[in-house]
Amino acid sequence: MLLSVFTKQLPVIGALITSASCHGFVQFIVANGKNYTGWDPGFRFQNPPPSIPGWTADNPDIGFVSPESFANPDIICHKAATPGQAYVDVTAGSTLTLQWFTWPDSHKGPIIDYLADCGTAGCAEAKKESLKFVKIAQASWKSGNDWASDDLIRNQFKWQVKIPATLKSGHYVLRHEIIALHGASNVDGAQAYPQCINLHVTGAGSKSISGGVPATKFYKENDPGILFNIYGEITSYPVPGPSSIWTGS
Ligand SMILES: *[C@@H]1O[C@H](CO)[C@@H](O)[C@H](O)[C@H]1NC(C)=O
Numbered sequence: 001m002l003l004s005v006f007t008k009q010l011p012v013i014g015a016l017i018t019s020a021s022c023h024g025f026v027q028f029i030v031a032n033g034k035n036y037t038g039w040d041p042g043f044r045f046q047n048p049p050p051s052i053p054g055w056t057a058d059n060p061d062i063g064f065v066s067p068e069s070f071a072n073p074d075i076i077c078h079k080a081a082t083p084g085q086a087y088v089d090v091t092a093g094s095t096l097t098l099q100w101f102t103w104p105d106s107h108k109g110p111i112i113d114y115l116a117d118c119g120t121a122g123c124a125e126a127k128k129e130s131l132k133f134v135k136i137a138q139a140s141w142k143s144g145n146d147w148a149s150d151d152l153i154r155n156q157f158k159w160q161v162k163i164p165a166t167l168k169s170g171h172y173v174l175r176h177e178i179i180a181l182h183g184a185s186n187v188d189g190a191q192a193y194p195q196c197i198n199l200h201v202t203g204a205g206s207k208s209i210s211g212g213v214p215a216t217k218f219y220k221e222n223d224p225g226i227l228f229n230i231y232g233e234i235t236s237y238p239v240p241g242p243s244s245i246w247t248g249s
């Protein structure tokens, strides 16, 4: 399968993955009953890369973006990302499923979803620095040491995102992200795993996204939800990023 292609072609990188203990990426996206391919880090060895809705990223170690880079374009859609050339067709108001290729137990943290409107030009040529994102969903600490990431693992690495029913039809980038906090009690110890996917939203909605911000403005190294100790007794967790959720109402 995809991963075997990956290890067959580059055993050195395969070893690197093992030493980095293999974090994860969104391998499939299911919407309106169709199953689409996300960006697999192994696709970097295909020339040309496949035409898929998932944005490309330079992440051969299946790694993360560090808080040192939170003001850098790498935080937008992962390292050196370029736009996906296809779209996931999804009806406003429906729920799509993002299927991660594995996720480690240790990597506890929030799972956050954002949307940006690509405008009439569509997303395939989008300039990521110009995308203005709103948060559409967030899940984080639940109780004890149980986090949204544990829900993902319990659900066979599938995560569901509902597209707001009133969202007007058009082309959007879904920015789906897990922030792993296992090392986050140290400055620059948090790990962001953003994944971008192009959506073609259809339906009768009429609401445009408003109040979005560039992803380079989401987080800072010292935000209370970025510099956070998950090993003490937790009573609350301040989810990082924009404080409001865009619901389309
Ligand atoms: C999507 O397709 C892949 C590859 O065929 C499969 O492994 C995966 O289970 C499918 N996902 C869903 C939710 O149907």
Ligand SMILES: [Cu+2]
Residues within 6 Å of the ligand: 020, 021, 022, 023, 104, 107
């Ligand atoms: Cu990891």
